[in-house]
Amino acid sequence: MGIMGVIRRISTVVEAPRLTRLSLQAPKCVEVEFADGSVFKLSAEFLRIHSPAVDGKIRSIGGEKVISGRRHVGIMSAEPVGNYGVRLIFDDLHKTGIYSWDFFYHLGSNKFTLMRNYIKTLKKHGLSRDPPRRK
Template identity: 40%
Template sequence: MAASEPGSSTPTALTVHTQSRLLEIAFDDGSGFSLPFELLRVYSPSAEVRGHGAGQEVLQTGMRNILVTALEPVGNYAVQPHFSDGHNTGIYTWDYLHWLGANQVQLWQDYLGRLEAAGHGQEAGRDLPMPRKSGHAH
């Protein structure tokens, strides 16, 4: 999915916001994203979600209230989130997290469309969760 390029961006900060269910990431190239936990969970790079080849992806449903319960570093290149449903096998490289952030609007629409097509319309029709604006700086 995400191409890996030498010299790509690395995070300068990762913040788990449990209440708003967002992972905030700042990269050394100046970019930054707030990724909803639900998006992270349904686009997990694990074999459980992606399958073992094209066309084997497994649609994740019922993830609206998913939480990240832990975020473990993997070397100097990735993190491994632990989700409240017990899923913890996805390793998210810096490149993959950057790709998710850069493409999250389209990915979210694709996810909602797949939910609708699979008969989970009650889960579709939502806007991408975004950070709430606050009056104070970080």
């Protein structure tokens, strides 16, 4: 494992501050606020492509998980899961991802890097954020 893998593992292990507010602004985004004052607005597309679920719609290309065509995906609802997370239900019928408060913090803290890497991966494989055109 390279240095980036080690850093990635460390950054996901760090415990996030306590979640103080979660606001579902369906269908566009989720806004989360933490005890350290961090506020993250996470788009439906961003949350969908980083779903912690194992999903049948993911294409594995050379060992990389690639989800494309989700630019216009929406969040239909959010269901609490215990006192540690929430299940998001998307309008592409994806509903198996459980987002923990720590995972929201990780996504928010690394939003720009994660999105940049996602766009780079799509380009590398000739895929698009836009859904394929219907014939």
